[in-house]
Amino acid sequence: MIDLGYSLSRRFPDPPQTDYRSADVHALRHDLFCGDVYLADTVADRELSTAWGWVPVLDFAWALCDIVERLDRDPRGSRSARAIHEELDFTESADRMLFERRFGWVDITADWVPLEEAPLTFQHRALRREARDFLQDLIADLVDMHEGLGDNPVVWDLQARFPRV
Template identity: 75%
Template sequence: MLDIGYALSRRFPDPPHTDYRTADTHALRHDLFCGDIYLADTTTDRELSTAWGWVPVLDFAWALCDIAEELDRDPRGNRSAGPHRARLDFTESTELLHFTRRFGWVEITADWVADSAAEPLSFSHGELRREARDFLHDLVADLTDMHEGLDDNPVVWTLTARYPRV
């Protein structure tokens, strides 16, 4: 089972006096809510995680939802042998998460994992889509509890409407 999580950084706080109601897309994706993320396979007890402290977690959630959709563009869906590839790049780094879909399964690997022989994390595409959207909605709920006005931001409304829970 896929578990996606995050931890906000104390080293990289949001700029003081941020008006979350009017924060634009660039600020929401690149300047706010920095921390670390992880993707874990709870069945095998393996995970891919960052320990940098500066990953924009809302951008990560947004990009993960985009990738789940990108990997599903083949009209044959689960019957498509692929491979269909996508990657998530981290803005302030050369590190990448790689996603490869074959039939209905997605393998996830990371550039920063030292052991090149390490097995990729593997999940059904449906599970990746569902968990990515759940993570996005849970993250937005957490962030709106912590930051006054964020729930009134039209960019956040559009984002959550674009990727409803499955």
């Protein structure tokens, strides 16, 4: 079972003059909604998490959805033995989260995890569903907290691009 979550930082709040209705892609992906994220395997009781306080959580959710789709570019899908690699770079850091898909499974590890620690492993289909649910839930939370964000065309496009599965 996959658990994706986030917490917003009190140390890095959004600028008070932010007009969420007209915030552009760069602001939404890099300047706003900073905090920490985690990805957990609840069965194995293991997780990958950040503890930096400055990770743009909307960008993380958006990038995760993009990566899951790119991992599915082999037409043979879950029958493919060829490994497909992707990585998620964190803004303002050299740290990366690394993804490898082979057959229908995705291994996930990170630069900051000791090499001897096994990766988290999920079915690609389940990771796609959870990543999209996480993005949609995060957007709903942020819209509740920030007036005008629900009227932002970039957010509309993002919601349409990655609907719940």
